[in-house]
Amino acid sequence: MxxxxxxxxxxxxxxxxxxxxxxxxxxxxxxxxxxxxxxxxxxAIAFVPWQKYTAIGAALSLLACGVFAPVGTLLVVTVVCTIGYLLAMIDRLLLFSRGLDASAIVTxxxxxxxxxxxxxxxxxxxxxxxxxxxxxxxxxxxxxxxxxxxxxxxxxxxxxxxxxxxxxxxxxxxxxxxxxxxxxxxxxxxxxxxxxxxxxxxxxxxxxxxxxxxxxxxxxxxxxxxxxxxxxxxxxxxxxxxxxAFHNGSQNLLTGWFTADYALWFGYLLPGLMASTSPIPLxxxxxxxxxxxxxxxxxxxxxxxxxxxxxx
Missing domain, CATH: 3.90.550.10 (Spore Coat Polysaccharide Biosynthesis Protein SpsA; Chain A)
Incomplete structure (x- = not known):
């Protein structure tokens, strides 16, 4: 090289x-x-025009629905958020399972x-x-x-x-x-x-x-x-x-949690993303x-x- x-x-x-x-x-x-x-x-430009208009339109629509049908709107929002949470959990479990294959890690x-x-x-x-x-x-x-x-x-x-x-x-x-x-x-x-x-x-x-x-x-x-x-x-x-990894991982409970989170991320989730040929958040x-x-x-x-x- x-x-x-x-x-x-x-x-x-x-x-x-x-x-x-x-x-x-x-x-x-x-x-x-x-x-x-x-x-x-x-x-440099956070939102292009169509994104701004779409976001404003969605917010106004949600506000109007909340005014005229508050119970139904809350129900729909709750269901959508729950589905999104479940999909995120399934995706993370899938990545974790793929990350169990140690071949994605170079030692x-x-x-x-x-x-x-x-x-x-x-x-x-x-x-x-x-x-x-x-x-x-x-x-x-x-x-x-x-x-x-x-x-x-x-x-x-x-x-x-x-x-x-x-x-x-x-x-x-x-x-x-x-x-x-x-x-x-x-x-x-x-x-x-x-x-x-x-x-x-x-x-x-x-x-x-x-x-x-x-x-x-x-x-x-x-x-x-x-x-x-x-x-x-x-x-x-x-x-x-x-x-x-954190060099003070055993200092207290908070640093221990951070250390465990890093171990999960770099030990399993990033290798799972590699195995999924997904974009890698470095x-x-x-x-x-x-x-x-x-x-x-x-x-x-x-x-x-x-x-x-x-x-x-």
Whole structure:
């Protein structure tokens, strides 16, 4: 899987050497790129006219029915909601049953991960968007530098809003290493994670791109496991989604519930969706994407706060 950093793309500028013209163009593309190229795929326009008129018409019709036949209207609404709930439960049980087949999950052992020679490892870019999170920057940088991957093939971009002074100062105090570059995203609305990721993509050199949240503690061999998984899987695979879990799952009842929910989602429901050839709602972090596919689909939607589910 040996690849070049840019592979047909223009060479991105080094962080800190970009011109103001480049920053302005990159910011515009980060916000409006998908909306310009494929307006119907963007949340820039929440509802097209026919959707607005249909929703207004349905609401007025329901209101009129409620006024003139309240009992019958409530009965119909209750039946429709019950049927919808039952269908959703049946669908989830079907997905769960399909997810029991472990073949939908790719398991890469430590030995297999370490067996991939360094010269076959592709260039990798990690995007880490953070906003107003100074307390986790130090741990984040330590986690990124602790990954088992050749430093000359690993690019980590810490994406910070240029007016987020507290996080910028925290990053400076933490001693940003040579493997972590701080990218200052020009301030401006919308202040969304996908806008920051789109902006960082203009500096990315990797042929595989992943996202980590600022509070993540990624497993040391995760990147090598992903490379081994991509080599094992067919060329049509665009993304490898790592399992997510809470590192404080036993802290209290609430974190235990969240941990159980994540175990069900990543252990059974997502594999069930895979087996159903359904659209995959990616998790918000540790989704490893081929760069050429990101470019092909138009990257993230700067106006959509559920960016990874939407991308999936």
């Amino acid at each position: 040996t690849t070049t950093p840019t592979e047909g793309r223009p060479t991105p500028p080094r962080v800190g050497t970009e011109t103001e013209e480049f920053r302005a163009a990159a910011l515009y593309d980060a916000i409006n790129g998908l909306a310009d190229r494929n307006p119907l795929a963007s949340a 890469v052992t430590d030995e297999e991960a370490r067996a991939v020679p360094d010269d076959r490892l592709p260039y990798y870019t990690i995007l880490v968007p953070a906003y107003d999170e100074p307390e986790v920057v130090g741990d984040l940088i330590a986690a990124m530098t602790g990954l088992d991957y050749p430093a000359d093939k690993l690019q980590v971009l810490l994406l910070l809003e240029e007016d987020d002074e507290v996080t910028i100062e925290a990053a400076a105090r933490s001693g940003v290493s040579d493997s972590v570059d701080v990218v200052l995203v020009p301030a401006g609305d919308p202040r969304t994670k996908p806008k920051a990721c789109n902006y960082g993509l203009h500096f990315a050199t990797g042929t595989i791109v992943t996202i980590f949240d600022a509070e993540d503690l990624p497993e040391r061999l995760q990147l090598r496991r992903v490379v081994a998984a991509f080599e094992r899987l067919p060329d049509t695979v665009a993304c490898v989604q790592a399992k997510l 998790g918000g972090t540790s989704n490893h994407l081929r760069r050429d596919v990101i470019d092909e689909v138009g990257a993230w939607d700067g106006f959509n706060v559920t960016e990874d589910a939407d991308l999936g």
